[in-house]
């Protein structure tokens with residue numbers, strides 16, 4: 001089995017104006033110029049995508065979006081289509097982030113439509129799953145994740161999913177400074193990989209990258225990445241500062 005390439009992704013959420021995004025990405029291009037053997041992505045807000053795309057084009061950094069709408073075009077005020085993201089230079093799109101599920105009504109059904117629309121447009125979906133604190137305390141972690149993955153990926157073939165990335169982001173760890181321990185992350189990542197194996201076979205379960213997200217910082221990334229089933233990180237707060245994000249990318 002080929003080794004899975006580490007993937008460090010930054011989700012900028014609703015931070016940075018266009019000029020701030022330009023400055024940050026220019027610094028990142030310089031700081032990360034020697035990067036080899038890792039995939040790196042940043043996901044700025046929609047307004048900054050096209051400007052950032054021009055800056056990172058020749059670098060090791062790829063562009064991602066934080067959301068999309070599944071229709072190709074139409075009277076959907078305020079929404080962004082998969083093709084629009086592609087034309088702005090995006091390679092990846094984050095789908096089903098817990099903040100979207102919590103505040104904007106995303107659910108397993110709409111997530112499934114978004115994954116399909118992304119794949120049809122040639123974008124790589126990063127499907128986010130994760131349990132709340134209450135669900136973990138009531139021992140529902142695995143059943144919640146089981147449902148999110150099965151429904152999110154319902155109706156897809158193995159071939160459809162060969163590029164897809166999964167991000168495990170426990171809600172209690174996002175922006176709280178409370179990271180899952182490396183053992184907690186490994187336990188869930190192994191569960192997710194086994195679930196993919198059951199649903200789609202061992203070819204996909206062996207190659208699919210599962211990222212961990214939730215208070216990842218330069219001082220905890222190495223121990224998380226040392227876990228056999230943790231293939232990368234989806235970083236929020238610590239991805240906003242170029243020095244910190246470059247430290248995360250250059251973990252060892």
Ligand code: 13P
Pocket residue numbers: 011097169173174175176177213214215216234235236237238
């Ligand atoms: P923090 O790294 O700020 O906890 O956010 C994680 C996250 O939600 C990334 O998508």
